[in-house]
């Protein structure tokens with residue numbers, strides 16, 4: 001096939017480009033930002049300054065998409081840690097029992113992860129990046145996408161790849177970009193990977209296909225993050241400390257991860273409007289409520305490498321494209337554009353990588369009916385992650401939403417499971433495998449597990 005265009009060079013767009021390069025002669029990735037040569041934060045991904053954990057199944061998916069990726073990242077400084085053996089999970093007021101999950105986490109900042117994937121995508125034959133260009137919208141003719149309108153930003157210095165550009169109409173979607181005329185990149189397939197604003201939903205509505213139904217959870221999450229350096233051997237050699245479900249502060253949690261450059265990222269998080277402050281005093285007062293004393297003392301005494309920076313995330317959104325009865329041929333979406341998860345569960349990049357695998361699998365069966373087939377299969381990746389996040393969100397009293405009886409019973413069972421997992425390494429490992437999306441949630445309700453939960457984790 002001839003030409004595919006990916007809109008956005010975030011994690012979703014890069015993974016999509018990796019899959020498309022196996023099926024299209026040419027793939028163009030259009031991105032508004034100039035892309036850094038190395039690992040550096042950038043404007044279009046403001047969340048990249050905050051902790052970004054890769055779940056076990058995301059790590060595996062990236063390795064399948066880009067074989068050798070994990071080793072390359074470790075060579076670039078990323079830290080590998082054995083989940084539960086080298087990581088402390090203080091969940092529900094106590095530390096989960098230590099044991100083995102058989103899983104190793106890849107700990108890197110978001111800029112390093114993205115730079116690693118970008119390097120691999122740049123090396124693929126037929127792939128080009130068109131930086132410094134705003135995406136305006138797809139061109140849809142007679143029920144199929146024939147291209148996408150883009151506009152060079154003032155100061156954007158990249159040219160459209162040879163043969164891909166024509167001239168299109170002025171667009172009202174981008175009134176403030178003066179200067180050059182918009183261009184149309186002709187394409188047989190266009191993939192929206194523009195992030196959580198979810199442009200495809202609006203495009204479909206304006207083109208008469210109707211907007212996809214949406215599920216939303218108003219979570220009002222705030223993050224505050226800073227980098228620090230710990231002395232060698234701090235935290236008894238642990239490489240991660242995650243806290244959550246804190247009985248006295250159910251809205252709060254935190255992530256502390258050893259990452260490249262011998263830096264630790266410390267992110268404080270609060271849901272339901274309980275946002276961690278950015279001033280010194282407020283930051284440490286909040287930190288004191290989320291950490292056990294020894295961890296608090298360690299981070300409080302550490303050398304700070306940056307000032308606190310904040311991020312606000314009001315609502316998680318799942319767009320149900322698979323439920324639309326009509327979709328134009330040649331237009332897909334991936335990543336946050338499909339589902340933008342509560343960030344505290346660390347699911348977004350993992351789901352994006354899995355969706356890219358789904359895209360590859362669907363393309364192996366041809367392009368006939370591709371949008372319906374792709375969105376139906378992608379929804380199967382999104383659903384368990386969304387349901388896991390939503391049930392955890394609704395366990396927090398401050399989060400608004402209907403709480404059906406079945407959900408409340410599951411919540412009570414999960415409380416008991418977590419209590420038991422403080423003693424029982426089989427349960428703590430099982431819990432983390434589900435949170436890491438390596439096993440389905442149903443694994444926590446298997447008879448052998450339920451028995452351990454009922455025994456309170458005290459099984460000889």
Ligand SMILES: Cc1cc2nc3c(=O)[nH]c(=O)nc-3n(C[C@H](O)[C@H](O)[C@H](O)COP(=O)(O)OP(=O)(O)OC[C@H]3O[C@@H](n4cnc5c(N)ncnc54)[C@H](O)[C@@H]3O)c2cc1C
Nearest residue numbers: 008010012032044047052053135195335336343346348349
């Ligand atoms: C605070 C926070 C913490 C998070 N932590 C985690 C975590 O621990 N683990 C995890 O897996 N996920 C995490 N996530 C989610 C993760 O960041 C996203 O799921 C992931 O980035 C999705 O990738 P994407 O490609 O869909 O969108 P993005 O990565 O947001 O990329 C969108 C791209 O589109 C570009 N763009 C936007 N509009 C235009 C336009 N008009 N024209 C051209 N280009 C445009 C942007 O510049 C950007 O490059 C977190 C999110 C937040 C907010």
